[in-house]
Amino acid sequence: MPTYTAPIQDMNFVLHEVLKVSESNIPGYDELESDLTNAVLEEAGKIASDVLAPLNAVGDTEGCRLENGVVYTPTGFKEAFEQLKEGGWTALDCDPEYGGQGMPYILGTAVGEIFVSSNMAFNMYAGLTHGAYSAIHAHGTDEQKQTYLPKMVSCDWTGTMNLTEPHCGTDLGLMRTKAEPQDDGSYKITGQKIFISAGDHDMSENIIHLVLAKIPGGPEGVKGISLFIVPKFIVNEDGSLGDRNSLSVGKIEEKMGIHGNSTCVMDYDGATGYLLGDMHKGMRAMFTMMNEARLGVGLQGYAQAAVAYENALAYAKDRLQGRDVTGTKNPDGPADPLIVHPDIRRNLMDQKSFVEGARAFVLWGSSLIDQGHKLNDKDAEGLVSLMIPVIKGFLTDKGFENAVNAQQVYGGHGYIEEWGMSQFARDARITMIYEGANGVQALDLVGRKLATDGGKHVMAFFEMVKAFLKENAEHPALKDDFIPQLKQASKDLQAAGMFFMQNGMKNPNDALSGSYDFMHMFGHVCLGLMWARMAKAAHDALEGGASNKEFYTAKIATGRYYMARQLPATRLHLARIETGGAPVMALDAEEF
Numbered sequence: 012m013p014t015y016t017a018p019i020q021d022m023n024f025v026l027h028e029v030l031k032v033s034e035s036n037i038p039g040y041d042e043l044e045s046d047l048t049n050a051v052l053e054e055a056g057k058i059a060s061d062v063l064a065p066l067n068a069v070g071d072t073e074g075c076r077l078e079n080g081v082v083y084t085p086t087g088f089k090e091a092f093e094q095l096k097e098g099g100w101t102a103l104d105c106d107p108e109y110g111g112q113g114m115p116y117i118l119g120t121a122v123g124e125i126f127v128s129s130n131m132a133f134n135m136y137a138g139l140t141h142g143a144y145s146a147i148h149a150h151g152t153d154e155q156k157q158t159y160l161p162k163m164v165s166c167d168w169t170g171t172m173n174l175t176e177p178h179c180g181t182d183l184g185l186m187r188t189k190a191e192p193q194d195d196g197s198y199k200i201t202g203q204k205i206f207i208s209a210g211d212h213d214m215s216e217n218i219i220h221l222v223l224a225k226i227p228g229g230p231e232g233v234k235g236i237s238l239f240i241v242p243k244f245i246v247n248e249d250g251s252l253g254d255r256n257s258l259s260v261g262k263i264e265e266k267m268g269i270h271g272n273s274t275c276v277m278d279y280d281g282a283t284g285y286l287l288g289d290m291h292k293g294m295r296a297m298f299t300m301m302n303e304a305r306l307g308v309g310l311q312g313y314a315q316a317a318v319a320y321e322n323a324l325a326y327a328k329d330r331l332q333g334r335d336v337t338g339t340k341n342p343d344g345p346a347d348p349l350i351v352h353p354d355i356r357r358n359l360m361d362q363k364s365f366v367e368g369a370r371a372f373v374l375w376g377s378s379l380i381d382q383g384h385k386l387n388d389k390d391a392e393g394l395v396s397l398m399i400p401v402i403k404g405f406l407t408d409k410g411f412e413n414a415v416n417a418q419q420v421y422g423g424h425g426y427i428e429e430w431g432m433s434q435f436a437r438d439a440r441i442t443m444i445y446e447g448a449n450g451v452q453a454l455d456l457v458g459r460k461l462a463t464d465g466g467k468h469v470m471a472f473f474e475m476v477k478a479f480l481k482e483n484a485e486h487p488a489l490k491d492d493f494i495p496q497l498k499q500a501s502k503d504l505q506a507a508g509m510f511f512m513q514n515g516m517k518n519p520n521d522a523l524s525g526s527y528d529f530m531h532m533f534g535h536v537c538l539g540l541m542w543a544r545m546a547k548a549a550h551d552a553l554e555g556g557a558s559n560k561e562f563y564t565a566k567i568a569t570g571r572y573y574m575a576r577q578l579p580a581t582r583l584h585l586a587r588i589e590t591g592g593a594p595v596m597a598l599d600a601e602e603f
């Protein structure tokens with residue numbers, strides 16, 4: 012069975028040597044000294060290895076069950092959830108006013124990777140609660156905040172997000188769930204939501220559903236959608252739990268992965284709901300948490316690849332098969348370990364270079380979110396908003412691809428459930444779909460984000476890359492193996508942007524047919540930039556006489572691999588983009 016050890020050294024490297032968090036002027040970052048981050052990550056790592064990882068396969072094989080209207084989670088989940096709560100893990104980056112610990116979001120992100128790698132389905136219960144917490148925190152009245160937030164911070168009450176309906180997922184303007192105003196200021200919510208993660212379960216006293224619905228007589232389409240708090244149990248004025256609300260679980264979905272998370276059909280039958288934020292501005296309220304939610308899904312993608320890689324590496328060192336063509340490495344054994352073979356090395360290097368690059372990218376993105384929130388820095392907010400579809404789309408596509416690559420290292424054993432590698436691939440697969448399918452992320456990037464604020468943020472991104480290239484043009488560790496490659500990839504990305512500008516207005520299909528390639532190109536450039544920054548930090552550490560030389564030399568070599576063997580993908584993506592829409596749209600629907 013797979014095991015999990017948190018990549019604490021690598022996380023600390025990114026936090027302290029690449030991003031240099033404790034030197035930052037972002038409020039709260041001065042507390043992030045390496046002693047503190049190390050202690051927090053080590054504690055999280057212990058729970059992950061000892062409690063959550065062993066439950067991962069249990070969740071997968073048992074799944075959740077619905078009995079007499081009650082959803083039961085897999086064996087051990089409830090106890091583990093209590094442990095998470097008691098340790099204060101659910102409150103890490105929440106507002107101290109409501110019982111949170113007030114740590115920066117970036118630390119929550121690093122801990123999040125550890126928990127998601129060890130057990131993604133389990134971590135979703137707390138993850139969704141955090142999403143609902145953020146929405147109420149941003150849009151709730153004082154009374155709503157006092158009523159719900161302290162219990163959600165502690166996860167005594169959990170949360171859900173209810174957007175999807177049977178006939179609409181992407182196109183929420185088609186939504187049918189309705190919210191009828193009542194004399195007491197509440198609403199009666201009626202309709203069916205499907206695919207609701209953590210929709211019901213036995214781990215919390217109450218579940219606070221955030222539900223999108225339309226108030227009759229409001230504007231058509233997405234402009235008529237409002238957001239409602241719909242608790243499973245109505246909360247009395249003194250904070251105690253009152254009547255059961257008129258909502259129920261229709262069924263639990265059978266699905267490809269994340270079996271430990273209950274994906275529910277939720278039926279609202281005149282349920283009591285309370286408006287959250289402004290009437291008809293529900294989409295806007297949902298979108299305020301979009302950056303964090305989508306970054307969280309991007310993290311899920313690479314976190315599955317990370318744990319899959321960790322196990323594939325151990326297997327490649329252990330499994331004896333064939334001989335090294337350049338000379339036997341294990342003369343006393345019947346064969347050499349898999350890791351001697353170049354094709355296995357290629358596979359492992361693809362995984363390693365992706366996972367470590369993705370980790371740096373997501374932590375950097377989190378620091379921009381902190382910068383936006385805590386310094387009210389609109390440029391940081393704009394930059395991270397631009398990159399969010401890339402973080403979500405690219406990291407989940409590649410996360411799944413690399414979870415499959417890890418499975419491949421095991422040969423047939425990777426396909427057999429007993430080894431646990433198939434679960435990583437199956438669990439990772441959903442990340443490409445929910446929170447906006449990846450095709451829609453690409454659409455958001457090219458159709459909306461590139462042009463936001465007159466293209467200011469994409470220009471700022473290119474300026475930042477240009478400044479890095481200029482500043483490090485003669486850097487001994489970068490000048491040959493990082494700078495020219497990053498320059499070329501960035502040029503390709505700019506050329507693609509130019510192609511869209513010149514052709515997309517005349518024919519939007521010329522831009523949208525290349526949007527997926529553009530999202531991947533952008534992802535490669537971001538990871539290329541991260542690798543160049545990491546190589547620079549590793550070089551500095553070696554120059555400074557760092558004791559653990561192997562870590563830093565491996566870092567530079569892995570970066571070189573990415574720049575040489577992954578980053579040139581931008582060339583192919585550009586070539587595809589420059590064909591425009593014609594080849595993509597060549598057939599009539601009937602001709603397929």
Ligand SMILES: Cc1cc2nc3c(=O)[nH]c(=O)nc-3n(C[C@H](O)[C@H](O)[C@H](O)COP(=O)(O)OP(=O)(O)OC[C@H]3O[C@@H](n4cnc5c(N)ncnc54)[C@H](O)[C@@H]3O)c2cc1C
Binds near residue numbers: 209451
């Ligand atoms: C396990 C699981 C958990 C989930 N959890 C939740 C949850 O907690 N809460 C919740 O509300 N929802 C949840 N969802 C729903 C999920 O977010 C939706 O399935 C997803 O947004 C896609 O919607 P859809 O399935 O209706 O697909 P559709 O919207 O029908 O899209 C189908 C395909 O068409 C593409 N497409 C659609 N429109 C366009 C367009 N304009 N241009 C280009 N391509 C387009 C999409 O990319 C997709 O590939 C969950 C789903 C699953 C499977």
